[in-house]
Amino acid sequence: MTSGSTVSASRSGILFVDKPMGLTSHGVVSRVRKLADTRKVGHAGTLDPMATGLLTLGINSSTRLLTFLVGLDKEYLATIRLGSMTDTDDAEGESVSLADPAVLLGITDEAIRAGVLPLTGEISQVPSTVSAIRVDGRHAYSLARAGETVVLKPREVTVSAFEVLAIRHTDESPTPFIDVDVRVECSSGTYIRALARDLGASLGAGGHLTALRRSRVGPFSLTDATPLENLDPDRDLIPAGAVAARLFPVLELDADSATDLSHGKRLSGLDLSGGPIAAIAPGGQLVGLVEVTDGIAKPIINFPPGEVNA
The missing domain is CATH 2.30.130.10 (PUA domain)
Known part of the structure; x- marks a missing residue:
């Protein structure tokens, strides 16, 4: 981790960080606060601990610009595992069901590619029960982890692209599975975990997310980002004016x-x-x-x- 390069309280700007796996978005903010030697750090758009990729941070007064970044459309690269469901719709949860091997053997590549079509365009999506949506003032994930029943309302989202990049059939006994690599372009508020869950359900096999990487937010991509372990806030700070001019x-x-x-x-x-x-x-x-x-x-x-x- 870079050290000894702080940001003056009179400096402001945006940092694009390539978040590593296993760290919360708040954890990234905490590290950047120490690196930049300022408490005035915020982020636009949470990434789950298992997710990697583009996380946008504002330093000092440029945190005011984050409001206009949160709602931008996004692109993700993900891996969906067909054949099992978890209680979180991703690999961090506990397995709740496994598909009959005979069902998986009957799922063709063509069926998978056809299965993403109804999940493309303007769709109604029920968010994962472990999402950050608030229910009666509390996060849904807090309620779910406390054992309470969580019922979330469907929301309208737009999936402008749902592209199957690769399909891998694995015949491991006694639990075979199918891994599907996908690229998704979507509106803000779309849950990729829910797409994995719904694709698996439509194929009768169940599904959950095993990998997620955010590759783009609006006009900004991973080419604009610096890995957290190499981040130097003084060097990598982008002027708010330059960011606003692209938006x-x-x-x-x-x-x-x-x-x-x-x-x-x-x-x-x-x-x-x-x-x-x-x-x-x-x-x-x-x-x-x-x-x-x-x-x-x-x-x-x-x-x-x-x-x-x-």
Whole structure:
């Protein structure tokens, strides 16, 4: 782990981290707080301990930008094991059923590829009972692990791509199984564990997730990320302005307009419309996000003028 390279309290930005297996998202935040020597660290979009891949963190005032990252669409690479179900719909849970070997022998590759089609597009999905969804103020996973019955309502999600990459039939006695490697592009709030569960159910064999890697969030991919063990917050911090410019249209400000906007004033005479729009100062600093109506820019959120976005 990199040490001795801290981030000044006057610096702000976004870190893209490649999370390792076995660590919670909060665990990553805790490590980055120590590395960056600041308590002001947050993340956008939780990854389970068994999952790896892209985790987005904000440092200092750039945590304000995380709100606009949480809802972005995502891409995952995953492995679904057909032939067994667990109480968590993933490999971290206890096995609750095993398929009859004869059922597995009857599942063809064509049947698996056909099985993902009804799980593609706009679908109604019941989240896993060990999800972070709150029920009466408590996380569903807390209720489930306490032995309480958890009933979650279906939610509408969009699975824009559900691609079968590889299929491996394993005839291990007495519990054969089929591993299916998949690539999924989906809306925020989609549970890949639930896709594994539902694919297995549709094939009559049961299924659960054995591997999960988040490869993309919105326009950001693993090529933007640094493995946690190699992370240097000072070196790897990306300016909030650069991140916002990849997410939103850009309004380039002159020095006077940047000052006015940072003081909460509205800007007029603009030929843009809509929002959020990233308002960028001449030096590349993100002054704020604005919404423009009838040529007038109203601040949605501003960033402290004293911080350096890098």
